[in-house]
Amino acid sequence: MQHIIDRFISYVTIDTESDPNSQTTPSTPKQWDLANKLVEELKSIGLQDVTIDEKAYIMATLPSNVEHEVPTIGFVSHFDTSPDFSGANVKPRIIVNYDGKDILLNEEKNIVLSPSYFKDLLQYKGQTLITTDGNTLLGADDKAGITEIVSAMEYLIQNPVIKHGKIRIGFTPDEEIGRGAHHFDVEKFGAEWAYTMDGSQIGELEYENFNAAGAKIIFGGKSVHPGYAKGKMINSLLIANDFINELPKDEIPQETKGYDGFFHVNHVTGTIEKTVVELIIRDHNKKKFEKRKILIEKIVKKINKKFAKKFGEDIAIAEIKDQYYNMKEKVLPVKHIVDIAENAMKSIGIKPIIKPIRGGTDGSQLSYMGLPCPNIFAGGHNFHGKYEYVPVESMVKAMDVIVKIAEMTALPNYGLSSKKK
Structure with a gap:
């Protein structure tokens, strides 16, 4: 668990706030700081075909380790943070064995993260939380997703006994200003379908959006x-x-x-x-x-x-x-990709929460670009503000879901009782 904490903190302490008034891609030069770090990290953990283009779109490959034919799948997250609240000088706080009481984020400003207002906190009593210091957002949207994808790929590389097909990963800039998929090369990505790791609380699985x-x-x-x-x-x-x-x-x-x-x-x-x-x-x-x-x-x-x-x-x-448009229209014809994610969650003890997204993700645009792309939880809460937090155990579970999806996709009939198309 400490490895995931360290990885996540190394990402969120890099300012990647996007700018809706900029006409460039990425919209802010500082997004390159994390993008370039990610490229080197993906290479260091052993991924292949690691590329970054002139607009900071990152792609990499985990080759198949089975001989039979398996669909190429993908996992996608974005590395920019919302311009709604400052993402500069993020100083994460780690709350070990959360006791279910108020968390004083900032004593000087009397900023309190309280379960009396944010009732979801009570789900995570006894767990390890990462919060802000009350001055910035945290950046779990979507650096938690990136942490989970990188950690899952590293785990699969280190545990070749887990059989899987070819997996592609993609990291994008500027999702928070609605441009994350604008320059995503779906053909180059080459996946039959993908999942964005960009949802909120543990268990969320979404294939409908605004x-x-x-x-x-x-x-x-x-x-x-x-x-x-x-x-x-x-x-x-x-x-x-x-x-x-x-x-x-x-x-x-x-x-x-x-x-x-x-x-x-x-x-x-x-x-x-x-x-x-x-x-x-x-x-x-x-x-x-x-x-x-x-x-x-x-x-x-x-x-x-x-x-x-x-x-x-x-x-x-x-x-x-x-x-953007509701991805449901593009996902329903290949509904088995949702069923795989749902079964993956159930198999590791997570109760799926299937509900519509009250927003949009890169996945909604990618689905209309030919890459059906449901959305899976990344674990964070209260995005885009000083009350943002993420339970570390939720990030670990999200990583486990990625690994399980990879494993199930290599099974006959994807491990489903009946393949729904």
């Missing part, structure tokens, strides 16, 4: 001295506020769960003459997803009609761009 779009609404206005503004001033900030108020009040992240979709206004900047509202649109159901985009357009059209005479042109302009 359909996703981003919207930017630009509102115009007219600035006039406020003392003489009667009938003349048009305040774009107030029009933007009217737009936001037209959105369904209860269809927001903090009021939804499960299969519920939402609108999420996440950025507003403005002056009297120009205000920009940015939001994301999410829904598992494709028809409802399309209706959400149509609603945005209807609200904008309504606002433009209201100000047509006074402004003389469209006062609001909507830009809506699809980001």
Whole structure:
């Protein structure tokens, strides 16, 4: 277990925060620091065909050790961290034999990780937790996934008695800003299917995710001295506020769960003459997803009609761009790849938690690029913030799941009672 702890800490202490405003890939030069380290580490543990391209996409191979034909499978994780919270100068804390009580992350700032608020903590009483020091995120999303994949490959290399087919691994930049799969070479990867190790709590197995779009609404206005503004001033900030108020009040992240979709206004900047509202649109159901985009357009059209005479042109302009789609459509035709993961978990004493992802992963985009790619737990909780933590035992179990999937894939009929396609 200490080996996994050391490996994980060596990754999270390297700042790899991505930047949505950058046009480069990777979006930040510092992502190369971990990428280059990973390349050398993959070579040192004995993987073959270790490559890194000009955009920092890493691939490597564990050759098959069986003579019969076995599908090539893959495991994928991302090494960037979210720009939602600082990933610089991460100082992990290790809590051995967690007692189920409050954890004081930062005494100076009185930042407490408490099971009274984060009830999932109580699942891990008696286990070893890795937390933040209250000043940064931890980076278990998705450096826990990388730790698990590298550790599993190392274990398989050191234990050749475990039979498996050819395994490909891939590490990507910029997943946190929605670009992780944009330059992933599926043909070069050469796997029949893969798994992203990018879920949260132990047992999670997901093959459904949101359909996703981003919207930017630009509102115009007219600035006039406020003392003489009667009938003349048009305040774009107030029009933007009217737009936001037209959105369904209860269809927001903090009021939804499960299969519920939402609108999420996440950025507003403005002056009297120009205000920009940015939001994301999410829904598992494709028809409802399309209706959400149509609603945005209807609200904008309504606002433009209201100000047509006074402004003389469209006062609001909507830009809506699809980001990714529900992978379920691409995974269901090869459902046995989910069944393999489910059986692998059960065989090592993990109760599978099969549920939709309230977000997206590289796997959703990769599935539409021809690489069906369900998502498996990496073990972390409270991603993208100072309350993030990961139980070490969950990382060990995730590593075990990878090993078991590799082993099952080399069995006749993948070890399943019936192969479902």
